[in-house]
Amino acid sequence: MSNSVKSVDGITKESTQAMIDRTLEAYPEKGKKKRAPHLAPNDQASGSACVKSNRKTVPGVMSARGCAYAGAKGVVWGPIRDMVHVSHGPVGCGWYSWGTRRNLMSGVNGVSNFAMQFTSDFQEKDIVYGGDKKLAVLLREAKELFPLAKGISVLSECPVGLIGDDINAVAKQMSKELDLPVIPCNCEGFRGVSQSLGHHISNDTIRDYIIETREFSEPETPYDIALIGEYNIGGDAWSTKPLLEECGFNVKAVWTGDGQMEHIAATHEVKLNVIHCYRSMNYMCKVMEEKYGVPWIELNFFGPTKIKESLRKLAERFDDRIKANVEKVIARYDPMMQKVIEEVRPRLEGKKVMLYVGGLRPRHTVSAYEDLGMVVVGSGYEFAHADDYDRTAPEMPDATVIYDDASEYELERFVHDLKPDLVASGIKEKYLFQKMGLPFRQMHSWDYSGPYHGYKGFPIFARDIDMAINSPTWGFVKSPF
Numbered sequence: 444m445s446n447s448v449k450s451v452d453g454i455t456k457e458s459t460q461a462m463i464d465r466t467l468e469a470y471p472e473k474g475k476k477k478r479a480p481h482l483a484p485n486d487q488a489s490g491s492a493c494v495k496s497n498r499k500t501v502p503g504v505m506s507a508r509g510c511a512y513a514g515a516k517g518v519v520w521g522p523i524r525d526m527v528h529v530s531h532g533p534v535g536c537g538w539y540s541w542g543t544r545r546n547l548m549s550g551v552n553g554v555s556n557f558a559m560q561f562t563s564d565f566q567e568k569d570i571v572y573g574g575d576k577k578l579a580v581l582l583r584e585a586k587e588l589f590p591l592a593k594g595i596s597v598l599s600e601c602p603v604g605l606i607g608d609d610i611n612a613v614a615k616q617m618s619k620e621l622d623l624p625v626i627p628c629n630c631e632g633f634r635g636v637s638q639s640l641g642h643h644i645s646n647d648t649i650r651d652y653i654i655e656t657r658e659f660s661e662p663e664t665p666y667d668i669a670l671i672g673e674y675n676i677g678g679d680a681w682s683t684k685p686l687l688e689e690c691g692f693n694v695k696a697v698w699t700g701d702g703q704m705e706h707i708a709a710t711h712e713v714k715l716n717v718i719h720c721y722r723s724m725n726y727m728c729k730v731m732e733e734k735y736g737v738p739w740i741e742l743n744f745f746g747p748t749k750i751k752e753s754l755r756k757l758a759e760r761f762d763d764r765i766k767a768n769v770e771k772v773i774a775r776y777d778p779m780m781q782k783v784i785e786e787v788r789p790r791l792e793g794k795k796v797m798l799y800v801g802g803l804r805p806r807h808t809v810s811a812y813e814d815l816g817m818v819v820v821g822s823g824y825e826f827a828h829a830d831d832y833d834r835t836a837p838e839m840p841d842a843t844v845i846y847d848d849a850s851e852y853e854l855e856r857f858v859h860d861l862k863p864d865l866v867a868s869g870i871k872e873k874y875l876f877q878k879m880g881l882p883f884r885q886m887h888s889w890d891y892s893g894p895y896h897g898y899k900g901f902p903i904f905a906r907d908i909d910m911a912i913n914s915p916t917w918g919f920v921k922s923p924f
Contacts, residue, residue, distance in 0.1 A: 448487050449840040451795075451818050456842045459484035463844065466856040477501045481848060485822075487841040492832030496824070496847045499636045504850045507799070507871050508825045510632030512536055514641025516598045518723055519649075520628065522546035522674050522699045523707070524556040525593045527585045529563065531578055531610060532600025536632065537562030545888040546674050546700050547681070557592055561585065570602055575613050582617045582625060593704045594624035604631035624704070626652045637826035637848075638801070639722065646726040649707065654731070657708035659695055666761065667693045667713045671728055671739070672720030672803070675700025677893015679900065683744050686897045687717070690754060691768040698724060711735040715760060717742055719896075720803045722824075722831055743803075744896040745904070746811030747780035776898040784814060787905045790913050792816035794864040797857065799849060799872065800886045801825040806835040808867070808886070811895075815905055820861050823849050825869075851875060865912050880922030882911040 463482045467475045480495040500506040509517070512530075520528050521544075530537030537560055550556035563581050565574055578597065585595055597610050614627040628648045630641045659667075670687065673680045680700040687694050695713050696706040710716070716728045716739040728739035740760065742753035751773050758769040794817045798805045805822040812819055822839050823846035824831055832845065839845065844857060854872060858881065866876045867886045876883045884890050884907060892907050894900040 451820055451840045451843060454820065454840070454842050456484040456486075459842050459844050462857065462860045465860075466853055469852065469856075474501050474504065478504070478850075478853075482844070482846050482853070484842045485836055485839045485845050487836055487839065490833065490837045492829045493836065494823075494832055494845050494847045496832060497636060497639065497826070497828045498848075500848055505852070506825075506848055506850065507869055508636075508848060509638035509641075509801075510601075511630045511634040511638060511641035511644060512598060512600050512632040513539075514638030514723070514826075515628050515630035515645045516641075517544055518638065518674065519642055519645035519699055520596045520598060522548070523596075523702045523704055524548040524550060524558070525591075525703050525705075527557045527561055527589055527592045527595045529561045529578075529581060529585065529595060529597050530600060531563045531565075531574065531597050531608075532602050533565045534562050536600045537564075544674075545676050545891070545893070547678050548675070548701050553589060554591055557589060565600075565602055570606060573606060574603065574608050575610075578608075578610065578613050579617055582613075582621065586621045586623060592623070594626060596626045596628055598628045599631050601632045604629070604633065624652065624656070639826040639828065642723040643726050646724065646730070649727060650730050653704065653708045655708070655711050655735075657705045659706070659709045659712055661693075661695070663712065664693055665714060666691055666765065667695050668715045668717050669696040669698065669710045669713045670694050671698045671716045671718040672722075672724035673697055673700050673896075674720070676887075677889040677891075677895065679894040679896035682894040682897035682899035683719075686744075686750075686772070686899070687757075689768075690758070690772050691765050698727070711737060713737060715740065717757065719744060719807075721834070722802050722827060725830075743807045743810070744900075745804075745807045746814040746901055747777065747784075747898070748814050749807070749810045750898060750901070751777070780814075780898065780901055783902045783905050787909045788816040790909055793818065794912055795820045795861065796865040796867055797821040797854075797861065797863045798886070799823050799825070799846070799854060799866075799868040801827075801869075803831075804867075804886050806831070806838045809838045811901065811904060812908070814901075815908060817865075817908075819843065820863055821846065821857055823847055855879075865908065877920075878922065880917060880920045882914070882917060884908065884911050 483493040486493050548556040548558050610627040614625040618625040630644045680697050684694045696710045718741050731737040743749040754769045758766045809819045821844040865882045867884045869887045873883050895904045
């Protein structure tokens with residue numbers, strides 16, 4: 444990141460604040476007072492958070508957030524391929540999460556991966572009398588049906604916490620009976636203010652039940668690393684892991700996309716943790732640094748500028764052999780990426796984009812859009828903390844709008860004022876903006892495309908953004924707005 448301040452023509456702190464003030468006028472005084480600290484012009488020079496975050500959503504204001512259960516099941520546990528993941532509670536939450544949001548898995552379903560929907564299907568009688576006995580029966584059935592599963596996670600939904608079921612006791616008993624790790628995760632959806640607490644609870648559970656219970660079978664090398672916060676959305680891990688291996692690293696474990704429990708359990712033996720999604724996994728990296736002395740580094744594999752910068756930053760932690768390999772890899776892929784940019788950039792130069800996603804993307808993808816000649820005029824997160832916004836401020840152009848836990852109304856008003864050429868957000872926003880005649884990309888799961896990470900992913904990202912903005916379809920859409 445250069446020291447020069449990025450800016451966008453026509454956007455000033457005064458104009459952005461005026462837009463925010465106009466938007467807030469729709470709220471009653473109490474709601475306005477609560478929402479105002481979550482909306483602000485970016486102060487790139489300060490390099491620190493300009494908005495409040497990780498607070499409860501204002502009642503009555505439609506939020507795009509998920510719950511603690513969603514963070515635990517949909518993000519951390521669900522992508523681990525060799526475990527059975529049980530949603531303990533009513534069928535609705537479990538069914539919502541069955542697809543693990545396009546976290547692709549290798550292996551044979553039901554044999555070496557278990558990307559299926561497992562639920563205890565709570566009924567009224569379970570709410571009244573408790574679901575502990577039902578859970579024990581379910582766990583026995585899971586072991587019988589899928590004897591090759593390396594473990595079972597039990598993820599509690601809201602009613603489990605409300606009625607006081609003790610999933611920890613059941614898991615402990617069944618783990619002995621089945622001679623299999625049965626790991627309870629107390630991630631009831633009502634806990635915390637968003638899915639972020641689900642990530643934290645899951646990390647703590649992995650710390651307490653999994654880490655240090657296994658060792659790697661392969662010999663130790665100076666280049667052993669783990670890829671943390673990589674969920675294999677659309678095959679991202681299958682792009683990033685080979686890239687790191689091409690540079691000479693041994694990627695011993697991936698957390699948790701296409702991940703394996705026994706590799707995750709041995710991660711305390713690696714030399715360095717490479718974290719991509721900081722929000723969901725920083726807790727675990729800090730634990731391993733404090734307890735096992737494993738350092739960690741945060742990298743960004745979106746777009747050639749950040750990929751190159753990240754690989755060199757990573758190489759600095761290792762010897763000359765790795766540094767030379769990294770330069771060879773960059774020299775190999777740079778011309779390929781330049782060809783992609785030369786083809787697509789003329790059609791995207793100067794186009795404006797607004798971002799609103801969870802996790803890392805509202806800051807990590809900024810440079811990838813800039814590689815294509817685009818300008819990011821607004822960015823924000825569903826469930827970020829202050830340290831996420833600290834990391835966002837230097838990436839975003841100065842004075843552009845930053846929004847935390849934005850409502851659909853706020854996003855709609857900002858779109859009317861900023862008139863972006865593309866909105867990159869989630870499924871809850873997709874159809875609203877498409878009905879407004881605006882190109883849209885679903886950036887939680889790459890809109891059924893991908894991968895987007897690494898040198899393999901950037902050409903696909905560039906193609907998809909070009910296709911979204913320049914499709915002739917938009918000439919036939921008459922917006923009701």
